[in-house]
Amino acid sequence: VxxxxxxxxxxxxxxxxxxxxxxxxxxxxxxxxxxxxxxxxxxxxxxxxxxxxxxxxxxxxxxxxxxxxxxxxxxxxxxxxxxxxxxxxxxxxxxxxxxxxxxxxxxxxxxxxxxxxxxxxxxxxxxxxxxxxxxxxxxxxxxxxxxxxxxxxxxxxxxxxxAPNFEYRASMLDVARHFFKVKDVKKYIDILAYYKINTLHLHLSDDQGWRIEIKAWPKLTTIGGSTEVGGESGGFYTQEDYKEIVAYAAERYITIIPEIDMPGHTNAASVSYPILNGNGKVLKLYEGMRVGFSTFNTRKDTVYSFINDVVKEISAITPGPYFHIGGDESHVTKKKDYIYFINRVEKIVQKHGKRMIGWEEIVNANLDSTSISQYWKHSKNAKKAIKKGMKVIMSPAEKAYLDMEYDTLSKHGLHWAAYIPVDTAYTWTPESFGDIPKENILGIEAPLWSETISNIDELEYLAFPRIIGYSELGWSTKENRDWKDYKVRLGNQAPFLDQMDVKYYPSKLIDWK
Ligand code: TNX
Known part of the structure; x- marks a missing residue:
């Protein structure tokens, strides 16, 4: 004593x-x-x-x-x-x-x-x-x-x-499939900050909705922002709202990364301005969950002046160094058009002072070594990126996707990549996953796609507690990570999560205090 x-x-x-x-x-x-x-x-x-x-x-x-x-x-x-x-x-x-x-x-x-x-x-x-x-x-x-x-x-x-194991430790929130209010995003930021996560990637556009005001192209939000998955009414951030999120995050030393997904995942944009459309069909607003059916017309100059306006307006209110251009699942864009498109968009992003990030498919283009590839499915794409001298963000879907169901009884989520119980989410090694050497890895990111979640309670069900484990994979060294030790510490997060009114998924693998 x-x-x-x-x-x-x-x-x-x-x-x-x-x-x-x-x-x-x-x-x-x-x-x-x-x-x-x-x-x-x-x-x-x-x-x-x-x-x-x-x-x-x-x-x-x-x-x-x-x-x-x-x-x-x-x-x-x-x-x-x-x-x-x-x-x-x-x-x-x-x-x-x-x-x-x-x-x-x-x-x-x-x-x-x-x-x-x-x-x-x-x-x-x-x-x-x-x-x-x-x-x-x-x-x-x-x-x-x-x-x-x-x-x-x-x-x-x-x-x-x-000191951190990786300089980049992130979550992504898909506000396109379902829109989340500023106050919900702030609550998520508060908890990410507590666990030393330093980046929040916002997926701001997709087939089902466009979520950020662009002054030069107002129909993006009045038309493109009016829907979401399941027929609900959508929503969008004004530039003032977005600045409020950026400032709130900055007070917590969290960088916001804006993503405008293109050339695929662009139905909402092309319905708003049909001149952008490249899939040859008459478009209507989309509230389903399919992917891969939309594309910009990659050979029209108007498309690039549109992208220039979008990147310029968003970059002007984004203090962080990155701009994410999506680039995933462009299944109806011809390969040579896709490559031409990504090459041109990379230049636009750089012109506005940002470093480009894209989902792993972008590695098929002739990219600059400063651009970053986000691994979600195939390590061969990550390896291609490394050959170009690029850094890789690790988000392998079967380990790091927050929208995957915990198990067959999960209330929300998908399971195309895997079921991810709380232990599986924690017990993998981002430092060597897919044989990607640590020196080529910028860090780790856990994306939360929102097809199956439409409010903050449902968001919390999928994100918590798994994001807490990802925070440790990002910050702590491999030697300092151990499931048995971690699960005791995790169980002891209950008082904090309760105080924050977080509706976490009370996994039976954990002895919650
Ligand atoms: C794949 S991962 C997608 C998203 C979906 C997600 C659902 C990636 C780059 N694209 O469009 O929302 O699966 O899990």
Whole structure:
């Protein structure tokens, strides 16, 4: 039994409070940090704690404020940030910009938890933000209530040295097959951030709907945005809505990647503007679930001036470096037309200052090595990409698709690629899957296609808990991943998920706390 000393504020008397020994290495952290050294003591988080952040660094101060808000939500404790002249402060959480880290990855951080101080060091605000997620996870829900009027939440002491396994750790949300409101996307972002995911890819257009306002082509949303799968009424983001999502994500150090899927998956666009159509048929709005029947006319200049307008308007409100052009399942585009199209679109994307990403089929074009291929089905496409010097994003459908059913009893989802129970989702190795060497992999992404889900509860049923496992595959090293250990930590996420009102799928493989 360890003792820590608490100074009572008014009378300045010393109160001894006994905490049971802690073990930082056994905390329910997801994703698992690179190195944890436990010192078996505790930092007594209480009303005499304050947060201080590096002077003059506004982004670090914002992170301090973010942490204070989350502590307030979790345990209803109010903590001042960078306050001056408060003389009841006895313990401090420092969030420092520091260049003396053991690791120098952009998201690396170090966390030292001592009896009277917590010191979080990172060279970047991004790293500091990842670090406070670790801290949020180890603050206990329950206080030590030896003294009812002076509650203390003992935080396990020790040292954490941490940095990500992959620089790119993403989920995708298909807002085209079913539209999801800004507030739903924000809720998803909140939880992704907690698990150190740093990218959200938005699938903004498909046969069943066009979901983003393009000022030069207004019918895309008035006509193309009016439907979704199953005959419901669709919807779209105004550019202001989209900016709101981008800004919300940026506050959580999450990059938004916009996707406009083409030349296939374009029925909604071509119904809005029939001049774009290349499949030779008279089109109508589509609310079914088939794929591969639509294509742009790849030989018309109007199509490229349309794409130029779309890429330009979206890129102007997208601070992140990427633009995703889809490129999948263009079954009714002739191969030579497809190649011609992708080659031209790559140039348009680059002209607007973005790096192109496309689904793996794009590797058949003459691509630049800076473009990125997203593996979903065939490792031979990933290998072609590597030969061109391109990086690969790992999203193999049979392991990483969030829209796959858990098992035959699943309430939502498809199973064309596989059934993916919670253990299968976790126990594969993105570092070597399909014989793709790690050095060629940018990172991992778990796509959530939305043919079978139409509201946030259904979204959460498919995404949770599997996305939590993907966060660990993206962040933690292979050596630090272990199903038996992970499943205990996952079961302990229940209080957080409940607090966030997440309707996760309560898989029987997990002992939920
Ligand atoms: C394949 S994966 C698609 C999507 C579907 C998904 C359903 C890929 C690049 N295309 O159009 O929504 O399967 O699982």
């Amino acid at each position: 360890l003792t820590i000393i608490v100074l009572g504020c008014k009378k300045q008397q010393k109160i001894r409070i006994k905490f049971p020994p802690t073990d930082l290495s056994k905390e329910n952290l997801i994703p698992k940090p690179l190195k944890i050294i436990a010192t078996n003591n505790a930092f007594g988080l209480d009303k005499h704690t304050a947060i201080y952040t590096t002077k003059g660094a506004a982004d670090f101060e914002n992170i301090g404020v973010f942490l204070a808000k989350k502590i307030k939500t979790k345990i209803n404790l109010e903590i001042p940030v960078n306050s001056e002249g408060v003389n009841t402060i006895e313990r401090v959480i420092y969030i420092n910009k520091s260049d003396s880290l053991e690791l120098d990855a952009p998201e690396a951080y170090q966390l030292y938890i001592n009896k009277d101080s917590i010191i979080l060091n990172s060279n970047t605000a991004e790293g500091a933000f990842r670090g406070i997620q670790t801290l949020r996870q180890i603050i206990p829900e329950v206080s030590n209530d030896t003294l009812a009027e002076h509650r203390i939440w003992p935080v396990a002491s020790g040292k954490i040295i941490d």
